[in-house]
Amino acid sequence: MGNTLEQRVQETFDYLHKHPEISWEEKETTNYIKSLLENSGCKVTVFDDCTGVIGEYGNFNSDLPVVGVRADIDALWQEVNGEFQANHSCGHDAHMAIVLGVLWKLEQELELKDKVAIKFIFQPAEETGTGALQMIEKQVVADVDYLFGVHLRPEQELKMGQASPVIVHGASKMYSATIKGDGDAHGARPHLNHNAIEIGAQIVNMISQIHLDPRVPHSVKMTNFHAGGKSTNIIPGNASFALDLRAQSNELIEQLERKVKNIFHSIQELYDVEIKITSENGLPAAETNEEAISIMKKAISETLGEENTMPSLVTPGGDDFHFYTIKKPSLKATMLGLGCDLTPGLHHPYMTFNKEALQNGVDILSRAILNTYKI
Template sequence: MIKKAETNILKVVEQKVMDSFVHLHNHPEISWEETETTKYIKEILVNSGCKVIEFDDCTGIVGEYGNFNNNLPIVGIRADMDALWQEVNGVFQPNHSCGHDAHMAVVLGVLWRLKETPELAKRVAIKFIFQPAEEKGSGALKMVEKNIIENVDYLYGIHLRPVQETKPGRATPVIIHGATKMYNVEIIGDDAHGARPHLNHNSIEIAAQIVNMISQIHLDPRIPHSVKMTKLHAGGKNTNIIPGNALFSLDLRAQNNELMDKLEIKVNDIFQSMRNLYDLDIKITNIDGIVAAVTNDEAINIMRKSIIETLGEEKLDIPLVTPGGDDFHFYTVKKPDLKATMLGLGCNLKPGLHHPKMKFEEKYLIDGVNILFKALLNTYKV
């Protein structure tokens, strides 16, 4: 039975979480430009008694709370910070349609819960990791480069889940994301007069052939995978010019890292066949990517127990396999002995992640706070 004093604490923390969410939601910043967000988080970390780690060459911030001098296991709790650059009501702008504003507010809520239980300060060693540029797939790698997880033993994350995956009031102890690769590519040729199509190769037609060829890639049907063109630009203002140049982007998905390697080989084989057929250059200008999840049973079991103790066993979902991606999994790939998992929180999120008008029920954020707080207690067995 929850005591009256604990109920009052939860109400105070919940209000702080809601206030923080509203502020962060109304002040979105895109990847690597989370300057004001970093300042906002820093002020809260300092006022909460954290030792702060800042970076002189990038956004993001880390707060250390507890006892780092007693050989305690160190637990990291990570929140991503960046918003998407997205068209909303006809205007391109930063937009928190992936829930990172909520993730930050929840992780701050865990800190506030710890502050309301001061006797825990000597029994825990927590790193609150506010990571930039998740949407670019490069923020976690930057934190690895900065040695932020070098001494971390356990790492917990959180992500709001669409209602199609996790129903409101429910939670899953692990999100098994797939691998993602994002290609930017140039077709490099020469323009020609619209009346003389024999004098060049139409880059739009070449791009269309690439679309058709990638749709015919067939790999193991038991493992989810896809590849599709997500951007194409060719030609200018004049309609009587056959464009020789084009820019396009591809989005590749595979549920595990091994299948992603095979998918990349197929895509690059298609590029090479186009080069040979048309005797022109197809140049890959940039590749960003996110690895598939590498799971840890101990961390998952801690999160499973924490969900049951917070919401009840009837609200526990099985592990969630999803084709989406998250750079959180670079932490476990780069540090294989790290015990990590990501909590999936049901909150009636509709119509979906990255939809410009994504909405969810904010009352469920306190569930995320309480589950992660319980995960800390269960990790330290207090």
């Protein structure tokens, strides 16, 4: 591995980028990070029933506050060059390299080890929205007082050399559901069933008429619909579909859910069919903490300059990072938004970014930790 910190971080990123693993299958990633944490003298925790790895660095036998630094470790499954494969197109490879770089940067200052208590959290399955909940169940943040995260941002939000002290993600909810009627009918006898396709169209029309507070961004859209088969003279009585719900606040997503479920109930009564939600998952909106944001803002200003310290970044995207504060309200947490000229966008199979931003992330997060301890 390279001699300088920048080289180590870059080489670590290159390795992780070339070895992506999807949610809950990050076994080699876990083992790789585990070995690096052990080499840096961390107390390491892994789990028998899931991926992910925790490294404790510093003095945990004191009254020092515990600072957690979290990196997500999973990749997406998507089509790249005509083949479906695991692919780090959301920047998690960068997040891991940055957080490891923070450890290595702090490790260079030997006198710091007794003055800090840092928990490095390499969390699985962010892309499924379930990894943070599993770490919470494992009591990973039970002793954590401050929690910092990081996420690369597309160039439309932040330019290279800029950073935001908080990403204010919105809330999301995804439903998979079925429409179950009287079964199929002959095309010549439409009175013998209710056309599941027409019912789906009615759902689309009704969700488009949901009106909530226009000052708070929100949306509902049908993202897939399947009904019928190869025969064009059969009216399908059954179907499956999915909905994507989004709102910028947790309060509004709850209102949105009630409206959608009321629509389902009305459609069932009108057409005498059953609409059943077969699966649902989602992410909460960010619950922000002013102290954590202030610490991160100061770290950005000291690292990149006040002129590159951007305001709070509001985005309709989501991240399961916010489950930590939802489940533990006393946690003082924020997620650093890192400018890196990322293009054409997150989750694009050919996403690229300026790798020099990796060191910016290392420097900002390291400074935020030291600011927390007033060092």
